Every structure is written in structure tokens, then in C-alpha cells.
Amino acid sequence: MSEAHPRKTVAVGDLALSYREAGTGPALVLLHGIGSNSGSWIHQLAALGADHRVIAWDAPGYGRSDPLANARPAPADYADHLAAALDALGIATADVVGHSFGALVAAAFARRHPARIGRLVLSHPAVGFGAAADAPLPEGAAARVRDLETLGPKGLAEKRAARTCGPHAAPEVIDLTRRVMGEIRPEGYRAANHLLARGDLLADLAGLDLPIRVMAGTADPITPEARCRDVAARLPGADYVDLGEVGHPSYAEVPERYNEALRRFLRRNR
Numbered sequence: 374m375s376e377a378h379p380r381k382t383v384a385v386g387d388l389a390l391s392y393r394e395a396g397t398g399p400a401l402v403l404l405h406g407i408g409s410n411s412g413s414w415i416h417q418l419a420a421l422g423a424d425h426r427v428i429a430w431d432a433p434g435y436g437r438s439d440p441l442a443n444a445r446p447a448p449a450d451y452a453d454h455l456a457a458a459l460d461a462l463g464i465a466t467a468d469v470v471g472h473s474f475g476a477l478v479a480a481a482f483a484r485r486h487p488a489r490i491g492r493l494v495l496s497h498p499a500v501g502f503g504a505a506a507d508a509p510l511p512e513g514a515a516a517r518v519r520d521l522e523t524l525g526p527k528g529l530a531e532k533r534a535a536r537t538c539g540p541h542a543a544p545e546v547i548d549l550t551r552r553v554m555g556e557i558r559p560e561g562y563r564a565a566n567h568l569l570a571r572g573d574l575l576a577d578l579a580g581l582d583l584p585i586r587v588m589a590g591t592a593d594p595i596t597p598e599a600r601c602r603d604v605a606a607r608l609p610g611a612d613y614v615d616l617g618e619v620g621h622p623s624y625a626e627v628p629e630r631y632n633e634a635l636r637r638f639l640r641r642n643r
């Protein structure tokens with residue numbers, strides 16, 4: 374998968390974090406969803422590397438990245454590891470695209486490291502539940518973890534991956550989604566579900582002076598369109614891009630439309 378952009382590794386404290394990289398230019402960081410990894414971004418690595426240094430990370434516990442020490446991490450744990458990984462890669466500031474769970478990581482990064490983020494794209498954003506560290510997982514997250522425990526990563530992918538896609542998703546998009554979800558590692562997935570519970574996208578972004586674009590589709594069963602529009606409406610200055618009748622992995626279903634919406638936003642001056 375994504376052989377054109379093989380994984381590399383960077384040391385961040387005690388952890389090794391893996392990522393894929395393409396191109397040179399201003400840094401653009403891609404943060405994947407909870408059922409995904411850096412291999413989901415093949416089209417963005419191929420196209421956006423023409424005018425950016427694109428870094429697609431594997432969140433801790435995904436791809437070849439080591440898991441976090443804390444099994445119930447706070448958003449800050451991911452955000453600070455991302456900041457340290459960018460330090461190690463010599464990147465002072467970056468534009469950031471966070472997809473779904475990745476949007477929560479991006480929001481926590483913006484809150485904790487505001488000087489390091491240029492523009493922010495919230496792609497089909499998860500909003501989080503703002504739960505306490507010791508609270509039980511909300512039902513949706515608990516069901517995902519139960520499926521992983523009973524079915525294993527491949528079974529989880531068989532059951533869930535195709536359902537995330539829109540009605541017009543090509544077979545190769547469904548295959549990609551299934552393959553990537555089948556690479557889930559239990560520690561990373563459980564921890565990410567805890568982040569989903571603890572995260573609070575709107576609270577993290579409140580009061581930050583940051584250009585924000587929210588993008589989503591009308592056929593997404595995971596992060597519904599109405600909620601994504603509501604996120605944009607609640608963030609002063611954010612705009613909203615309707616990607617059309619696409620499901621959750623819009624970056625793979627309509628990569629040209631997705632990349633063009635990113636490019637148009639990234640060309641804006643701050």
C-alpha cells in the first residue's frame with residue numbers, strides 16, 4: 374500500500390513514530406481517522422506533494438508507531454507527541470488537516486501549540502464528548518472496541534469498513550478502506566477511542582484566531598453532514614465546503630475534489 378511513499382520513522386522521546394512524506398515546500402500535516410492510518414492518504418501524498426512538504430503521520434499505536442504509555446490518553450498526549458515529531462522533522466509551523474478523530478488531535482494541537490499552526494482543515498470532524506479520564510466509553514466507541522475484541526482487526530474491517538463509504542464509492546475505495554482498517558492495532562485503537570471520548574473539538578478551538586475550513590459529505594454515516602455544518606457555524610470565521618454525496622473516506626472517494634478544496638484554502642493568505 375502506498376509504496377510510492379514508504380513509511381519512515383522519527384524518534385520522539387521514548388517512542389518511535391512512523392509517517393509518510395512527499396514533496397518539498399510549506400509543511401502540510403495530515404492526521405488520519407480512527408479506523409485508518411497514513412496509508413489512507415495515498416491520493417493526497419501523490420498530488421499535494423507537488424507544492425508542499427506533506428507529512429502523513431501514523432498516530433501513536435497505528436501503522437508502525439509505538440503506542441502511548443497511557444492507555445487512556447488525553448488529547449494533549451497526542452498533540453504534544455505531534456509537536457515533538459514536527460520538532461524532530463525540523464518543522465516549525467504547518468498547515469494541518471485532521472480527518473474525523475484526526476480533527477480532535479488537530480484541535481488539541483491548535484490549543485496547545487497555537488503558534489505552530491497556520492491553517493486548519495477539519496475533514497468530516499469528530500467532535501468528542503469532553504468526558505472525564507475515568508468515564509466509561511460512550512456507546513459508539515464502546516461498540517467499536519467490542520467489535521475489535523470479538524472479531525479482531527480483519528473482522529472489524531469486514532464488518533465496518535464498507536459501511537463508512539458513500540453510495541458511489543468505487544470498489545477500490547472500499548478495498549483501501551478495508552485494508553487500512555484491517556491494520557488496526559488493538560492498543561492504538563482502544564486509546565484512540567478514549568481520546569474520542571475525552572476530546573472536545575469546539576472547546577479546544579474556542580477563541581483561537583485561526584483560518585478554519587470544515588469539509589464533509591452528504592452521505593457520511595459516521596460524521597453526519599448536519600453536525601459538520603454545525604461545527605463550521607460555531608467557529609467564527611470558519612467556512613464549510615460541501616464535498617457532495619460522498620461517505621466518510623471522501624479523500625479517497627473524490628480525491629480530486631478533496632484536494633482542490635484543500636488547495637484553494639491553502640492558497641489563502643493569513
Ligand SMILES: O=C(O)CCC(=O)CC(=O)O
Nearest residue numbers: 406407408409473533537
Ligand atoms: O466507526 C467506525 O466504524 C469507523 C470509523 C472510521 O473509519 C473513521 C476513520 O477512520 O476515518
